[in-house]
Amino acid sequence: MKMIVALLLCLYGLSQIDLPEPAPEPEPAPNALRLDGLFVGEQAESDAALLAALCDEIADEIEWDGKQPEPMLATGVAFDTLRTRARIARIRGESIGDRQPRVRDEVTKFLDVELGEDGGPVDSEKRAEWVEAYRNIAEASRHAIGR
DSSP states (O other): OHHHHHHHHHHHHHHTOOOOOOOOOOOOOTTOOOOTTTOOSTTHHHHHHHHHHHHHHHHHHHHHHHTSSSOSOOBHHHHHHHHHHHHHHHHTTOOHHHHOHHHHHHHHHHHHHHHOSOOSBOOHHHHHHHHHHHHHHHHHHHHHTTO
16 A cells, blocks of 8 residues: 555656756748658658758759869859759659659749849859758758658
């Protein structure tokens, strides 16, 4: 009987402990891309991981090129060509967008808003915007699969 009373007292004491609420997830930046729930199908996770890796590489290449004495990538068109060539080299031309049309459409809208549709010359500020946009796509892709 003493054991039951002791157990009940312990349980009551534990029930009175005020546990802190878990910290809420930080709100994404107002212009942050959200891809949660858009990757679907059997290849959803691998497509998201692949898109993240591809966009990280593109961002790194654009950034590195801008630090060279004479950058080879000097226009929006060149940046887009880099993306196409990277896709061909990295995933043998497969199109993640064909398998993930909702992701493709959301990324397209995001890039149009963030970068516009001008394929002309880029200065260092515009280059930084391209780098940030591709890093944002990579991060949104990782976040979509909980990484």
